[in-house]
Amino acid sequence: MRAYLDHNATMPLRTEARAAMVAAMDVIGNPSSVHAEGRAAKALIERARAQIAATMGAEEADVVFTSGATEAAGLALAGRDLRGSRVEHDAVASWVRSDLPVDAQGQVTVTDPGGATLQWANSETGVVQDLPQDLAVSDMTQGFGKLPCDFTASGVRMALISAHKLGGPKGIGALVLRRGQEVPAQIRGGGQEMGRRSGTENLIGIAGFAAAAEAATRDLLGGRWDEVAHLRDLLEEALAAASSPTIFIGKDVRRLPNTSCIMTPGWRGETQVMQMDLAGYAVSAGSACSSGKVRASAVLRAMGHNDTEAASAIRVSLGLETSREDVLRFADAWIAKMKKHVMRAA
Template sequence: MMRGIYMDWNATAPLRPAALAAMSAALAEFGNASSVHAFGRRARAWIDQAREEVAALVGARASLVTFTSGGTEANNLALLSRGARPLVTTAIEHESVLKPARLAGAEVARVARSGEIDVAHLSYLIDRASDRAGKPAFVSVMLANNETGVIQPVAEIARLAHTKGALVHCDATQAVGRVPVDINELGVDYMTLSAHKLGGPQGAGALILGDDLPVEPLVIGGGQERNRRAGTENVAAIAGFGAAAKEARALHDMDRIADLRDHLEDRLVSFGQPVTVFGRNVPRLPNTTCFASGTKTSETLVMALDLSGIAISAGSACSSGKVRPSHVISAMGFDAATAGSAIRVSLGWQNDIADIDSFIAAWGRVQRAGPARSDAADAHISAA
């Protein structure tokens, strides 16, 4: 059976061989990591080693790493830990931030057409939220957008927020392993990571603290994870997370992958239709391109390319079963038709130039099957 070409690494990355090896070895340990006997200590050793590797990935202290079931739980855990502080976030966050933010009545900052957060508006909202609540705010901003790849000015935001007494949470799940990430250089107080975005297993993540700050457990009933998350740890998944984190520190192949992305974008224009590449003129993840030509809906494009053996996505993978106009592209100020035709191609270390050529060939077939194309003389790529 043909496995096809995988270009959806922002949804999940293939499991690294080192992660698989660590998980297989950890699965052979059947002791409970909370037990004090030798069996339990061997299981605990896998968790301790992984905690060190995940901490090293972002320059954190191992004691401030709390393992979770993934990025969504870590985001929820961070937001819950704000206590009575009013919440301020942005319109382009992942749904695991936006949905609890809506329930909390959060202030939501706008973004520019480039996909970058409007820092001045965010600053205004921090002041307004703090004044209304009578206490400093809690700010949640992502480091790199999962759809456009646009990298946000998180260090600037953290400095600004701290002058106002606010705490800052950063969802860094898409950035780690693709660009350098250091929790101290960013200056954030809470940081979310997810194992499967960097070649670890699905079902493991972490909330990392910049300092010894409060964490309000979502799950209670035991003293695991320094009383920050109750429940028997998933030793094998955590071991795989640690192994993947160790390899991800090298940022292997990212320059080559960026060249592949740029080559793909340059070739899109050859089909005679104007193409909008979102965030092309601002800092982006090296592996991510999000674009729209307006000729077909996102859903049609994802399905048509899948039939050609190429896996891409539209919007967040968490909602891929219900393709709808991208809330990120809409927040950037584009109309519904553009937001409803945007797709994301995200690359990784297994992709090569032959994959790009195959994508372009399949893209051409899809475009020729659609409505009449624009005059080739008018074709261009615009950077949004």
């Protein structure tokens, strides 16, 4: 029986999101049409916009739907001269000067928030940043749905979010703006999304996004991610007891409740991923958006690890459906593979 332990890459589609998407398939109108069918489609979008805004603590008029967080990053960052940290996701790093200092725990120092972008939580290590007031842009993709979020109170000017990271469908995300903040449209045409992003809206995806965001908020308030954090700690305790060289990145600072970045120097991460896949467990060796690229983690190198160490890490990211049995079975399988590796290396 397989266990899916790669939730930071994408979460399984929530039941609520699936139901909302199926219902949206019967809404036949184009949201830009003025007849009754078009108005019904438009109403669905605006209701979803309000739902997502409410879960984030944002104003509904300032939620701009995009094809995902990567497009949202382009919309927020194109034409801007901003600094970013060396642990930003590639979707952000490709637009900014990635030179903000990062310490050994993955914490970032920002001295000029208005001229910077800073991720809320790192997808590889799970390390959570304290976001400074008036920060220009924050990639909130991994934290949204797993951590309490009050966008307005945070003072962040613009935030990037994505549906499939919290149990919604792939291919839909949003840029969330602070009131009064504007961006030049990168996709022009019919003037949809209040002129910020043209193109007929992804009605089905938007409906699933909103349903997933509401369900994620209920789970968060219900303490379900606290239960996941307990399982993560249980996993790390089991692996640490069996392998003293193994390091758990970011263990001494605040992390996402579901994420464990496990580094065992000398045992290549992609080898571990393949071995665990054959054993029935889906884990990763870094960001899913960099899959297929055999290279040491830039995030771990930025934190001071050498190439050999940085190439020896895997990420285990648990989900709400992950059980204690899943975690303990994974630990047993990983320990067995680790012991064989040690014997071969000797």
